[in-house]
Amino acid sequence: MTKLWGGRFQKSAEQWVDEFGASIEFDQKLVMEDIDGSIAHVQMLGDCNILSTDDVDIILGGLVQLKQLAVEHKLEFSIANEDIHLNLEKMLIDLIGPVGGKLHTGRSRNDQIATDMHLYLKNRVEEIIELIQVFQKTIVNQAEDHIETLAPGYTHLQRAQPISFAHHLMAYFWMLERDKERFLDSMKRIDISPLGSGALAGTTFPIDRKLSADYLGFSNVYANSMDAVSDRDFIVEFLSNSSLLMTHLSRFAEEIILWSSSEFNFIELDDSFSTGSSIMPQKKNPDMAELIRGKTGRVFGNLMGLLTTLKGLPLAYNKDMQEDKEGMFDTVETIVGSLKIFEGMIRTMTVHTKRLHDTVHKDFSNATELADYLAAKGLPFREAHEVTGKLVFLCIQRGYFLLDLPLNDLQEANSLIEEDIYEVLSPLAAVRRRNSLGGTGFNQVEIQIEEAKKRLI
Numbered sequence: 001m002t003k004l005w006g007g008r009f010q011k012s013a014e015q016w017v018d019e020f021g022a023s024i025e026f027d028q029k030l031v032m033e034d035i036d037g038s039i040a041h042v043q044m045l046g047d048c049n050i051l052s053t054d055d056v057d058i059i060l061g062g063l064v065q066l067k068q069l070a071v072e073h074k075l076e077f078s079i080a081n082e083d084i085h086l087n088l089e090k091m092l093i094d095l096i097g098p099v100g101g102k103l104h105t106g107r108s109r110n111d112q113i114a115t116d117m118h119l120y121l122k123n124r125v126e127e128i129i130e131l132i133q134v135f136q137k138t139i140v141n142q143a144e145d146h147i148e149t150l151a152p153g154y155t156h157l158q159r160a161q162p163i164s165f166a167h168h169l170m171a172y173f174w175m176l177e178r179d180k181e182r183f184l185d186s187m188k189r190i191d192i193s194p195l196g197s198g199a200l201a202g203t204t205f206p207i208d209r210k211l212s213a214d215y216l217g218f219s220n221v222y223a224n225s226m227d228a229v230s231d232r233d234f235i236v237e238f239l240s241n242s243s244l245l246m247t248h249l250s251r252f253a254e255e256i257i258l259w260s261s262s263e264f265n266f267i268e269l270d271d272s273f274s275t276g277s278s279i280m281p282q283k284k285n286p287d288m289a290e291l292i293r294g295k296t297g298r299v300f301g302n303l304m305g306l307l308t309t310l311k312g313l314p315l316a317y318n319k320d321m322q323e324d325k326e327g328m329f330d331t332v333e334t335i336v337g338s339l340k341i342f343e344g345m346i347r348t349m350t351v352h353t354k355r356l357h358d359t360v361h362k363d364f365s366n367a368t369e370l371a372d373y374l375a376a377k378g379l380p381f382r383e384a385h386e387v388t389g390k391l392v393f394l395c396i397q398r399g400y401f402l403l404d405l406p407l408n409d410l411q412e413a414n415s416l417i418e419e420d421i422y423e424v425l426s427p428l429a430a431v432r433r434r435n436s437l438g439g440t441g442f443n444q445v446e447i448q449i450e451e452a453k454k455r456l457i
Contacts, residue, residue, distance in 0.1 A: 024077045026326050027084045031075065033119040034084050035067045037112060037195060040215035042103055044196075048208050051102055059103050062096040084116070085109045106207045108199035110229040110317040115195040117328070119216065121238055122190050124332045125183050131339040132180045132245075133456055136173050138347045140452050143169045147445050150427050151266070151356045152365050161368055162360040162427040165351065166449070167440040173452050175248040182241045189237060193218035194228035200316035201225055230316040232306065232324050239303040242331045243296075249338055250296040253289040256345065260286050265355050270348035273341065288345060292338045299334055302327030360427040364392050366402055369430045370421065377416045387414045 039060060046056035066088060069075050081087040086109075093100035143166035153163035193213035196203065202225045213221045222228035259266035269286055277283035309323050360366075367388050374384035391413050395401055403425050410417045423429055435441035438448070 023083045023322050023325065024079055024081065024087055026329060027113075027116075028077050028087070029329055030084050030113075030116040030120055030325075031070045031088070032067070033116040033123075034088055034112065035063055035070065036119060036216065037115045038088070038103055039063050039067075040212045041107055041195060043215055044208055044212040045105060045205075047211060048206055050105060050205050050207065055099055055102055058096050058099050059092070062092045062100060063103075065095060066091055083109070083113075085112050106198070106203045106205040107196060108229070110199050111194045111197040111225075114197075114229055114231070115193060115216070117235065117325070118190055118192065118194065118218070121234065121328070122187070122217075124336075125187060125190060125238065128332075128335060128339070129180055129183050131336060131343070132176050132183070135339055135343040135346070136176050136180075136452070137456055138343050139169050139173045139176075140449060140456070142166075142346055142349075142351075143173070143445070143449055146351060146353070147442055147449075148428075149351065149353050149356055150360045150431060152359050152363060153440070159359075159363045159365045161440075162365050162430050163440040164431055164442060164445050165353075165356060166445050169346075170445065170448055170452065172248065172252050175251075176245075177452075177455060179241065179245040179248060182244065183238075186234070186237050186241055189234045191219045192234075193221045194231070195221075197222060197225035197228035200229055226316045230313070230321070232310055232321065235324055235328050236303070236306055236310070239299070239306060239327065239331055242335050243300050243303050245335055246292075246296040246299045246338065249342055250293045252342070253293040256289040256349075257286045257293070260284075260289075266352055266359075268350045268352065269345060270350075273345045273348065288341050292342060295334050295338060299331050302331050361403075362401060364395070364402065366425045366427055366430050367392055369424050369433075370402060370417075373421060373424050374414060374416055379414070379416060 042051065042056055042059045042063070045051040046053060051059075066075065075087075075091065077084075077087045078090075081090050089100065089103065092103060146165040146169070149165040150162050151165040151168060152159045153161045153168065193209065193216060195212045195216070196207050196209035209221045213219075222231070256267070256269070258264050260269050269284075269289075271284075273286075273288045274284050275287040277285065305327050306324055309320050313320055370391065371381065371384040371388040374387060375381040379387075391402065391405065391410065394409065394413075395405060403422060407417075407419060407421075410421060431440055432442055435443055438444065
């Protein structure tokens with residue numbers, strides 16, 4: 001088969017070489033974006049009197065037919081035609097005749113592919129932002145149900161202080177809020193049109209790049225044609241934002257995995273987000289959370305792969321840049337799937353409130369309350385810290401917790417301690433009192449939930 005670019009060539013590559021160089025197996029995902037870009041381009045060519053009205057009508061008719069066939073999954077792509085652009089151009093020429101070859105007037109595959117990827121990411125990032133918001137709403141709904149559910153807060157994976165379970169959940173809301181803001185901000189770099197930049201130097205035809213950008217819904221156009229065809233910053237930024245999002249999901253997944261274990265038993269995942277064992281009938285595994293945690297690495301790898309590809313490339317387009325697509329597609333599919341799965345896990349999980357309540361009443365996470373109590377009575381905090389530490393050690397020796405110690409033992413440690421200490425050491429009171437801005441106090445948790453709802457409007 002003669003290549004659409006094969007005029008100066010006297011020899012064809014062997015099939016395995018064509019297969020190595022072809023991108024159609026993965027860039028066919030851009031079929032809709034490529035057709036939309038072509039429709040906008042030919043409309044602009046007609047408006048600028050570069051193509052006749054008759055030619056424009058014939059080409060547009062063919063493109064509309066191809067788009068319908070694409071919707072119906074009836075297009076058959078060929079490795080012999082290398083990529084999505086040449087495949088569609090060949091199909092168009094077969095459909096409407098030689099006039100289809102005029103579609104390529106005033107453009108190159110270099111600005112075509114850049115346009116396709118801008119369109120693709122513009123649509124997918126909008127979808128991702130919507131999915132993040134859906135997940136955030138689910139977190140808020142769960143948090144509202146558990147404002148006064150007490151839970152152990154951890155540092156170093158050791159119990160530290162009692163907190164509101166809602167406060168813990170809302171920490172992930174705010175991580176996702178930053179993720180959403182990063183994706184929103186990145187739209188300024190995605191929403192730019194490279195179409196009409198040609199191979200690298202623009203074109204001699206009197207095109208109107210702003211007009212084709214308007215047809216495609218872009219807010220701006222690249223100011224430099226070389227930059228337009230060689231820029232992949234917007235993909236790197238997307239992969240970077242996705243890596244941070246997956247980092248947050250992975251941290252949350254790790255906690256879900258811990259919380260659902262027999263040792264913690266803080267939650268139970270719904271059967272629809274769990275799996276069993278082929279040999280151990282009793283098992284209920286948090287496989288979906290584990291998969292999300294595992295898939296984080298592939299998103300990181302996609303980011304590092306593209307950065308490595310780009311770091312040594314001279315301007316403008318190079319074949320290396322064909323490697324920008326698979327990682328982008330994979331990352332989109334990974335984070336879309338991860339967000340959908342995670343939202344379902346959190347929406348359907350059962351929180352074991354009694355287990356959480358019992359946990360904070362059988363540990364030393366209220367020790368800071370005793371130290372703060374003494375400090376509030378005028379004892380230097382470091383001394384209050386030491387007194388509390390000795391009392392904790394005494395409890396460990398006796399098999400007690402702080403609330404179990406008789407008042408005389410407490411007063412023997414420091415005479416400033418009075419009978420009201422037992423209310424102070426109550427986990428419920430300890431959480432309620434932490435009412436500083438952004439704290440775990442119930443009033444503060446309610447305030448941040450209301451603020452979160454405003455962000456979701």
